[in-house]
Amino acid sequence: MTMMEKQPRWLPDISQRPGPRYRAIAAALRDDIDSGALPIGAKLPTHRDLAWRLGVTVGTVTRAYAEAERGGLIGGEVGRGTFVRDPRPAEAPGDDxxxxxxxxxALTQHPNEDRLRRALASLAERNDLSGLMHYPPVNGSARHRQAGALWIEQTTGLAVDPARVLPTAGGQNAMHLALAAITRPGDSLLVEQLSYPAVKPLAGLLDLRLVPVAMDGEGLLPDALEQAADAHGAHALYCMPRLHNPTTVTQGAERRRAVMATCRRAGIRVVEDDVYGFLADGPDLQPLAALDPERVLFLTSLSKNLMPGLRTGFLLCPPPLMDRVRTLLRATLLGVNPLGAELAAEFILSGAAxxxxxxxxxxxxxxxxxxxxxxxxxxxxxxxxxxxxxxxxxxxxxxxxxxxxxxxxxxxxxxxxxxxxxxxxxxxxxxxxxxxxxxxxxxxxxxxxxxxxxxxxxxxxxx
Ligand SMILES: Cc1ncc(COP(=O)(O)O)c(C=O)c1O
The missing domain is CATH 3.90.1150.10 (Aspartate Aminotransferase, domain 1)
Structure with a gap:
């Protein structure tokens, strides 16, 4: 192998390789992929170009590529060329x-590959990329906040002020920020008796004691919530009122009002996790954040809808808590990766999300x-x-x-x-x-x- 430059100029040395020329080319291809000299995604020369530079016929290169393709090493994409393939299975984790x-x-990633390609291409054509090369403002750019507000509106029906929206590094990061903002070490945190498993390590890190609250077929039981809050002196609740993970339950409108009435009486602040909300039939149920915007921190994410690799979510925050959340963001991340946030904004504002x-x-x-x-x-x-x-x-x-x-x-x-x-x-x-x-x-x-x-x-x- 000689070189991999910007142009597809792979040129193997096949002079010392025995056997038919097409086999020698295919073997050189395998060796260069194995050694990493030809990385995953590298574009190969056209049949004609390689044939000309190697001094063989086009048919020889065609046979060599076909053999490598059968072995799963390379793949052709109509109109784009031939590329080194990712040998990892494109199937569900565990298939191997x-x-x-x-x-x-997670939801299957495959259909969104094209959306990612389009969003990247659209980004590459812009002439304002320098804005993405600096440390971002800690609460994200105006465009990122606006995109977050639109996503929340599209998925909940709630019109929100972009100034209250913070881009986060995914739903998990939003959970961390929200819980850290409303608790102190040693506090009790009320949670549904079955909850998203990652709340457990977060509670461990923040030194919070988890207090389970009983549920029925409509989610959290307001009486149980009140009793648990009283018994443990708890003032913070983490819950998933829509498409609860794992029970799939959605709280009805009545139940939501009763839960929030209890929270007001008992002085409980709420972290409302809505990462699956976009899958609900329609945004006809008001989120808890609409019932009491001063008490509820609402979080959502693009992981389940577009791709978890984006690591982008949004936190809708009551104004009095904004400063604390900003401080937490600055202390932990300095700011959310602006490239990821920009891609997320592109997905949302273009309608792709x-x-x-x-x-x-x-x-x-x-x-x-x-x-x-x-x-x-x-x-x-x-x-x-x-x-x-x-x-x-x-x-x-x-x-x-x-x-x-x-x-x-x-x-x-x-x-x-x-x-x-x-x-x-x-x-x-x-x-x-x-x-x-x-x-x-x-x-x-x-x-x-x-x-x-x-x-x-x-x-x-x-x-
Ligand atoms: C209920 C719930 N909240 C938050 C998350 C984390 O989302 P993200 O991938 O955006 O960090 C998940 C992921 O499975 C989840 O199920």
Whole structure:
């Protein structure tokens, strides 16, 4: 191999390689990819160009490329050329290990590759990129705040002042900022009795004691909330009123009003997590942030709608807390990566984010219908990218998850979401949005359905 420059000028030395010339070229290609001299994504010379420079026929290069393509080393894209391929499987995580992974609450990435390509191209053509090369303002640029406000409006129906919106490094970072802003070390934090698992390490870092609050089919129980707040002197609540992870429950309008009335009485500030909200049928339910804007910090993200790799989210913050959140942002990040925030703004302001949301709602609806066909008892909200399966007696959640894994399917038992011991239901979460191939999803769901229909497996220690 000689060089990889801006132009596709790969030129292997095949003079010492034995056998037919096309084999020699294919072998040189493999060696240069293995050594990293030809990196993933590198563009290869055209057949004609390489043939001319090597002194072989075009047919020889065509045969060599075809052989490398069959081996999965390179791939052609119509009208763009031939590229070194990423050897990692483009399928769901776990496909390489033979496991169908239904434990990760992501949505398939594939349809958004083109949107990313378009957004990058549109960025590359702009003449104001220097603004993205400096430390960003700690609360993001006006354009990023405006994009965040629009995304919140599009997904909740709530018109918000962009001055109250802070771009964040994803929903997780927004959670950190919001919780740190409304608590002090040693405080108690009220949470739904089953909650997003990452609230546990965050509570550990912030030295917060998690207090579970009982839920029913409509989410948080206001009486239980009041009692827990009284008993623990708690003044902060983290909750997911829409498409709750993991139970899929959405709080109705009445319940929301009752929860917020309790919060007002007990002086509780609320972190409202709405990262799945864009999947809901329509923004007809008012977010908690609309019911009490002074008390609620609302967070959302583009991870589930566009791509988690963007690491972009938004926090809608009551004005009196803005300074504290800004200080936290400055102390931890100096500011959110402006390139990521700019891409997010491009997605939102161009309409691509909304287009993706529509596509994803359709994908989830299709997959929920498929799941219902295969697992008739599944009662989850059909807008959710996962199922919450209550297991029939006498299945225990860990035994079920273990038995399923032995059959090649991974799901998450309720323990991962429980914030306290005891009272954990015998249920599992089954994510249906992340596996790219529908035939694999079908196979996974059939395996779940088959196990549900069997007598419970015996635990490992039975004598
Ligand atoms: C309820 C909930 N909140 C927040 C997050 C984190 O989102 P992000 O990827 O934007 O950090 C997740 C991710 O799974 C989630 O399920």
């Amino acid at each position: 290990s033979g496991i169908i992974d239904l434990s990760v609450n 909304l287009e993706s949301a529509t596509q994803r709602r359709a994908l989830v609806a299709e997959r929920q219908a498929q799941a219902r066909r295969l697992i008739p008892g599944a009662t989850s909200d059909t807008a959710c990218p996962h199922l919450w399966l209550n297991l029939p007696e006498p299945w225990r959640r860990e035994d079920f998850a273990r038995a399923l894994l032995a059959r090649g399917v991974r799901v998450t038992p309720a323990d991962a979401f429980a914030v306290a011991r005891g009272d954990t239901p015998h249920a599992v979460r089954v994510c249906i949005g992340g596996v790219e191939r529908t035939d694999l999803l079908e196979q996974g769901l059939r395996t779940v359905a088959a196990l549900l229909a069997e007598p419970a497996a015996m635990g490992e220690s039975f004598v």
